[in-house]
Amino acid sequence: MAKYKNHILVCGGTGCRASESEAIASNLNASLSENNLQDDVQVVRTGCFGFCEKGPVVKMVPDNTFYVHVAPDDAEDIVLEHVIKGRKVERLLYVDPETKEHVSDSRHMDFYKKQLRIALRNCGFINPENIDEYIARDGYSALGTIMEEMTPEAAINVVKDSGLRGRGGGGFPSGLKWELTRKSEADQKYVVCNADEGDPGAFMDRSILEGDPHSVLEAMAICGYCIGADRGLIYIRAEYPLAIKRLKIAIEQARDYGLLGNDIFGTGFNFDVEIRYGAGAFVCGEETALIHSMEGLRGEPTVKPPFPAQSGYKEKPTNVNNVETFANIPAIFLKGADWFKKIGTEKSPGTKVFALAGKVNNVGLIEVPMGTTLREVIFDIGGGIKGGKKFKAVQTGGPSGGCLTEDHLDLAIDYDGLLASGSMMGSGGMIVMDEDDCMVSVAKFYLDFTVEESCGKCTPCRVGNKRLHEMLDKITLGQGEEGDLTRLRNLANVIKDTALCGLGQTSPNPVLSTMDNFPEEYQSHVKESKCPAGQCRALMQYVINSKLCVGCTLCSRVCPVDAISGEKKLPHVIDSSVCIKCGACIEKCKFGAISIQ
């Protein structure tokens, strides 16, 4: 970034682009040219800044002013005021929710204070479509150093010493996996990057590829050197067009610079990467299924062993790692295994990226040291629960994980702690729920997903999950019977014990963990046909309190099915046979006259 004096970084992550960040960037450019500043100030479209709740986000460099909720029309003021007159555009500054003061530097915001960015170190700082910016931040120097100064065995030892564990969910020690693949004898080996990211509430891996694709390419080349592979494959969903586009650009540029291809750094080492497209099947995130999918087959898992390290893609030894696992690798080599080991907990060194979403104030992409507590993540970084509601549960691990409660808030996040408490790390989706969320419905939501995504190869998962879903459906409709809860638990345990792959083995977790942590909620549904959270529609009735209703008619006008009737200025009534229980009236009533019973 030599030539320009100043830079304006515009977030080009998926969320901000959906809110017209492209238009902001082009308006900024137009305004800069109008004022003859196009040679002094460069507009850079970066990857995700992480603070999605406040998007679109624009950051001024070098003074680090962080503008939030920027609209395309604000571009002119940013140029005229900030760039030309050197005055901050106050209305676009972040307001601290407690002190109500403007905070202009992101480093002083609660959202960023407790974060530590290793895997996301470049996201939001560089233009992911320009390899020079990655190189300017020590990119590809780890690869260079390793190839010139280290044997593959020595490099694998660095990864082993760092204690890095797989970020795709399983937490398998990465160095050990590399060593196993190295030791498998074969004429051809492969490095595979798992970018399937099928967890329905997660966008971490996608954001890394969108914001810093070269760090993954560099790590794959390092892995190739270590295990003795000259081909890398990235398995990514066709549904992630932005990540694919940036990866393609990155691969082209790396080839142009001789960082991929033949005779890299003149050492005689060859390594090239190609992209393989998934087509929307959650089970393809499982490594054996992924390999079959890359071979053009249905993505059905097979029994391990043999592990991919022994026999993977085209029956050759294959090292599969997750995107985030790879993104950590260059940093570990640059700063050393000891540095990495000091971060996080003893058994889970380093950091973890989470997609924090749901009912928290600050939805976004965050990275924290392992060992950070759930409370710190949800209340300090996440800014607490939206709308002043009460925290109820946090779901980690996606469809394989569980719901944790208030009692778990001081749990230090790492692989073993989450597992011991009945959930799991998973790939890093973290969904916060409040008092309005019904835990039976949440369990049903995940089962919905698993039933749809089960590949059908083995019976416990194909049939068992369907039966689990039916029972949950029955309970949410108020038709649960005595004994259903025991049957639910028994079947869940059978599926866990007998399913073939990780999908089926973990799919009952959302049911079991909500049953363990919210037993009274299941009881209310079954015994009293009541949904305490007021979410199960079949169990609700909307009624208007005639003492509170003033007859303003607002509710009858918003009701989409005309279920509400009444004279002006007289109390209204809801016809429960017509009411579809959409809740539109409750949201509109200014007098609190409508309630759910």
Add this chain to the structure above:
Amino acid sequence: MAKVKIPENKVQELRDLCKNFDNEPGELINVLHGAQGMFGYLPAEVQEIVADEMNVSVAHVYGVVTFYSFFSMLPKGKHPISICMGTACYVRGAEKVLDEFKRHLEVKVGETTPDGKYSLSCLRCVGACGLAPVVTIGERVYGRVSPEDVRGILEEY
């Protein structure tokens, strides 16, 4: 499978597509991505040509097409509507939004309106969870959608 007659020049284009991948069965998914790009969906006839060209059984092609949710055997509407049913959108009320779309369009998920204008589907996580609940229509993304917004959104088309 209902038969659709596809024009001769398109058949040739499809055969060329397979040849570009050396008719290699391992490239089947890539070929199907290309074919869906050409036709918008994968009707029976397209699958038969692909199977013939790549020297695999039609059942094999059909098995792969139906396995992956990205592949569709039905044409999409002119304005394909997708409701995000990722967890973040779900807890922020995506189900109610979906119900409103179903009610207005009088179609179920996976169907197209009789006039071919809209099709309705669900997807899992657009990656814009900060905007939940999210609805996409074609390339356009609508964020923080409430059931009351649905009518207005449809009126834009």
